[in-house]
Amino acid sequence: MYSQYDESIKTKVDINACKILANSWPKRVAVKNNNLDSSTYYDISIPDYPIELVPFKEDERFISLDESVKKKILAAAWISYNEKTMDIEATVTGPACSSLLSGKFRGFDIADLKRLLVQTQVDENFHFMMCLDACLLTRKMHELEALKLPRSLVTLSLLDNLKNQNDDRKRDLLQIAYAAVAEVTVNAYLDLLADHQGIQPFNRETTRWHRVDETTHRDVYKNFVIAMYSYLDIDEKRFFHQALGMGLDAFVKIDYDAWLTILSHLGISDAEAIINSCIQRSKGRRILRDYRGFLELLSQLGVTPSEVDFCFSEDV
Ligand SMILES: [Fe+2]
Ligand SMILES: [Fe+2]
Numbered sequence: 001m002y003s004q005y006d007e008s009i010k011t012k013v014d015i016n017a018c019k020i021l022a023n024s025w026p027k028r029v030a031v032k033n034n035n036l037d038s039s040t041y042y043d044i045s046i047p048d049y050p051i052e053l054v055p056f057k058e059d060e061r062f063i064s065l066d067e068s069v070k071k072k073i074l075a076a077a078w079i080s081y082n083e084k085t086m087d088i089e090a091t092v093t094g095p096a097c098s099s100l101l102s103g104k105f106r107g108f109d110i111a112d113l114k115r116l117l118v119q120t121q122v123d124e125n126f127h128f129m130m131c132l133d134a135c136l137l138t139r140k141m142h143e144l145e146a147l148k149l150p151r152s153l154v155t156l157s158l159l160d161n162l163k164n165q166n167d168d169r170k171r172d173l174l175q176i177a178y179a180a181v182a183e184v185t186v187n188a189y190l191d192l193l194a195d196h197q198g199i200q201p202f203n204r205e206t207t208r209w210h211r212v213d214e215t216t217h218r219d220v221y222k223n224f225v226i227a228m229y230s231y232l233d234i235d236e237k238r239f240f241h242q243a244l245g246m247g248l249d250a251f252v253k254i255d256y257d258a259w260l261t262i263l264s265h266l267g268i269s270d271a272e273a274i275i276n277s278c279i280q281r282s283k284g285r286r287i288l289r290d291y292r293g294f295l296e297l298l299s300q301l302g303v304t305p306s307e308v309d310f311c312f313s314e315d316v
Contacts, residue, residue: 012226012300015110021220022115028216042141046200047071048078050192055254055285056278061270069266075142076262078203081189082131084152084255085210088182089124089131091155096179097121099172100224107227116220123213134206147265150257154178157250161243170239176228177243181251183214183221184297188288190214222297229301237303245309248294252286 021028051074056062062070097117100108108114139145158178165171193199193207232240256275263271291312298305305312 012230013107013110013113013223015112017219018110018112018116018223021216022112022119025115025119042137042200042202044141047074047198048138048142048200048203049074049081050196050199053077053189053192055256055259055282056274059274059277061268061274065268069268072142072144072266073262075138076144076147076265077259078199079135079138079144079147080149080255080258080262081193082135083149084154084258086128086131086135087152087155089128092158092175092182093124093179094121096176097124099175100228104169104172105228106231110227113223113227117224120217120220123217127210127213130206130210134203137202144265147262149261150255153253153255153257154182154247154250157246161246169236170243173232173236173240174243174246176225177240178247178250180221180225180297181244181247181294183217184225185248185251185294186214186218186290188290218293222293222300225297226300241303241307242309248308248310252289254282254285254287 048071051057051070054062054073054077062073065073097120099105101114101117108117139147158174161174162171165174190207190211194204194211195208196204229237229240256279259278260271260275263274268274295305295312298308
């Protein structure tokens, strides 16, 4: 099947692992096979989202709010987390899979890679549906139907970079780089939510199922990137490194706009002051991500971390 590819691609892409993953998909795909029943949800005494993930949790103005208002803030934060995920599935990862499937990049005339690409797209659509259900339920339970959140910083950053890029090839590389960051660096939030015993069990289960699929996507996406990268010319490789840096930067930014929207929507009088002092206090603070898989991918590509313009240390 891949006779037209040079030997280096055959050894770099883990063809056997791709075949095993593609063949196991019908049983493996977690979100499709889960039995979550939203009708057994809801215990009003349990928060939707961990309070320790609120960036202004130590602000006296937040601490002094009524418990019922705090619960609404946490419910809105859970909605925001899910809508951000949906935005990324639809705008970042889905289109990247389409681009790799479109034949624009060499390296994908391998049957099992094509099957994995389509399976990954299907997984992301299931995740989209699951996140939407979670949002709708929480919106209804907390009367948050009118809450309108801004688009995620990650998608805004990608769309902005795409808008400023006229070269179609580079636009595709940007799309794939952002998706690679999304899929290969694990969001520590997903782990925190999936294992958290203090939030709605439905929310915990939802993220636990999502994590099962995303753990596989991490390995799958590494093979996608290796297959594509091996055929890029030197300029394209250089641009891809830059695009990875842009993606990494976008993914670790805390979305203060979303938090401000939540507080303003709930009529918190000090909303702007709370967010402003939070920004002042937490200059340089980032959303935690696990870079181990990403650094491993760079080494498989023969790229040193210094070729990607990003600080991988958490001490920034
Ligand atoms: Fe996903
Ligand atoms: Fe994914």
